Amino acid sequence: MSKLSTNELIEQINTLLNERIEDSSLNTNLEESMRYSLNAGGKRIRPLLVLLTLNVLNEDYNKGIQTALALEMIHTYSLVHDDLPAMDNDDYRRGKLTNHKVYGEWKAILAGDALLTKAFEVVANDKLLKPDVKVKVISRLAHASGHLGMVGGQTLDMESEEDSSVDLTTLEQIHRAKTGALLQFAILSAADIAEVSDSISTALEKFSDNLGLMFQIKDDLLDIYGDEQKLGKKVGSDLENNKSTYVSLLGKDGAEEKLEWHRNAAIEALNSLKTHYDITPLLDIVELFYNRDH
Numbered sequence: 001m002s003k004l005s006t007n008e009l010i011e012q013i014n015t016l017l018n019e020r021i022e023d024s025s026l027n028t029n030l031e032e033s034m035r036y037s038l039n040a041g042g043k044r045i046r047p048l049l050v051l052l053t054l055n056v057l058n059e060d061y062n063k064g065i066q067t068a069l070a071l072e073m074i075h076t077y078s079l080v081h082d083d084l085p086a087m088d089n090d091d092y093r094r095g096k097l098t099n100h101k102v103y104g105e106w107k108a109i110l111a112g113d114a115l116l117t118k119a120f121e122v123v124a125n126d127k128l129l130k131p132d133v134k135v136k137v138i139s140r141l142a143h144a145s146g147h148l149g150m151v152g153g154q155t156l157d158m159e160s161e162e163d164s165s166v167d168l169t170t171l172e173q174i175h176r177a178k179t180g181a182l183l184q185f186a187i188l189s190a191a192d193i194a195e196v197s198d199s200i201s202t203a204l205e206k207f208s209d210n211l212g213l214m215f216q217i218k219d220d221l222l223d224i225y226g227d228e229q230k231l232g233k234k235v236g237s238d239l240e241n242n243k244s245t246y247v248s249l250l251g252k253d254g255a256e257e258k259l260e261w262h263r264n265a266a267i268e269a270l271n272s273l274k275t276h277y278d279i280t281p282l283l284d285i286v287e288l289f290y291n292r293d294h
């Protein structure tokens, strides 16, 4: 498979995301609010992961485009709702005012709801996926974003707030569900689309589980030791909110060691695929997650 240019893929994702949110004859500015958060400068890690994984699996990446768009819509809705006063109550995200600060609370709730439902419409209307594969992807997406996945993780996180007795097992449970489920979906939906064997799928499951935890450990480290300018938000919010994090439970060195451990486990899972595929782009993602500064 030819090497894909990440910048070109991001451009394609950005254009298509805007096209999918068509203007409505209802003349509300709900679409403006949906587009505001979709265009607010996300790194597009999840859609990129779908497309790069497909390419690694020697499958046409175009088959994953609608799935990738849907995933970014769900990720965006989760951030819009996470920022609301009832949850994190944040005024800024990615250096820009949060959705409810610009459009008001009820509209931010509805923009999030509309992004979530749109995501399923986008995959359902995908013309490149075979019906059985499409149903598998839709089911996986619903599972990863719902009460057994992201929403469940967010609930456990909210319930554990201000609870300084949260242990590492609970913390991992929160993050596997809240952050990991969507990252894992990115990789396993590509496995569904490429129709890989069970053994390949198991290796990808192990890889994505470790990648998801790496992402969160890095997030916890950046929340204390990151650069506000690069992050586009205040650092220290976890400390301020008395939240249990990898750093609060393990200290800086312990969190860094844990990050390293999951990096090695992710690489080991990928190495088991080496005889079948050129895994280099996924190894690059591991390094990106390990070294990211925003």
Ligand code: GRG
Pocket: 041, 042, 043, 044, 045, 077, 078, 079, 081, 082, 094, 150, 151, 154, 178, 179, 216, 219, 294
């Ligand atoms: C409200 C149902 C509901 C869920 C919210 C994921 C989540 C669940 C909230 C986000 C809280 C948070 C900051 C988690 C840390 C990891 C994370 C998901 C960071 C944001 O993802 P990035 O860095 O975001 O990929 P960008 O801005 O690049 O899109």
